[in-house]
Amino acid sequence: MKQINFILDNERFCGGFTTRFGGVSSGAYEGLNLGDHVGDEPKKVAKNREILAKRLGVMARNLKFMRQIHSSRVEIIRNLDDEIAPCDGIITNLKGVALCVLVADCSPILIVDEVKGVIAAIHAGRAGVVGQICTNAVNKMKSEFSSRTQDLKVFVGPNIKGGCYDIGELDLGEFSRYKNNGKFDINAALADEFARVGVQNVKFDEACTHCDDRYFSYRRDGATGRFAGFMMMR
Numbered sequence: 001m002k003q004i005n006f007i008l009d010n011e012r013f014c015g016g017f018t019t020r021f022g023g024v025s026s027g028a029y030e031g032l033n034l035g036d037h038v039g040d041e042p043k044k045v046a047k048n049r050e051i052l053a054k055r056l057g058v059m060a061r062n063l064k065f066m067r068q069i070h071s072s073r074v075e076i077i078r079n080l081d082d083e084i085a086p087c088d089g090i091i092t093n094l095k096g097v098a099l100c101v102l103v104a105d106c107s108p109i110l111i112v113d114e115v116k117g118v119i120a121a122i123h124a125g126r127a128g129v130v131g132q133i134c135t136n137a138v139n140k141m142k143s144e145f146s147s148r149t150q151d152l153k154v155f156v157g158p159n160i161k162g163g164c165y166d167i168g169e170l171d172l173g174e175f176s177r178y179k180n181n182g183k184f185d186i187n188a189a190l191a192d193e194f195a196r197v198g199v200q201n202v203k204f205d206e207a208c209t210h211c212d213d214r215y216f217s218y219r220r221d222g223a224t225g226r227f228a229g230f231m232m233m234r
Helices: 042-056 126-130 131-146 174-176 187-194
Strands: 002-009 013-018 063-065 074-077 088-091 098-103 107-113 118-124 152-156 200-206 228-231
Touching: 002 074, 002 152, 013 107, 013 126, 042 063, 042 098, 042 228, 088 098, 088 131, 098 107, 107 131, 107 187, 107 228, 118 126, 118 131, 118 228, 126 131, 126 174, 126 187, 131 152, 131 187, 152 174, 152 187, 174 187
Parallel strands: 063 098, 074 088, 152 200
Antiparallel strands: 002 013, 013 228, 088 118, 098 228, 107 118, 107 152
């Protein structure tokens, strides 16, 4: 079984999504759990992160994880040792730094601008989508790094698909139009959001985390690990 599914792997950039295979965690977190906030043993999580770092050819300290808070906040990493404030999106133009987003049903979103040399990783759950975190990230890439929307490539990783994402009677305001019989279609909302900001090159992974046991799923299993989306400029 594949440990990592690469969606980009060339001389300048690499990005992809991990699976739950190949790690040292056990029990509910069995496999390559990269989440250090879910109850797994810290030493095992650290080892799993070392496994990922080695696979990418960097030190573990070069993996940059967020303290995700289900927000629309996006931060910029300008130096390797920057302390990242709690957020759900990170952007950098640093080489050798792998931006990581942890998920277990939410959408891991990776953005790359190969022209300007800028990358981003975004955690988009229901709150992030409603808060339009992807719009915030794109706008910040444009304002801070002069990215152009036509140069951006977006990869939306494995997430919980609409047929499995039951939110019942929860009112999402204008985003309730993406509900059907109580099920929220997060990918439809993301597709429309990227279209509104002018990003046309958007690819969606077909895997549903709730249905596919290659991935951790909170809604399926409750106590569980986290897999990661990552993007790095070499």
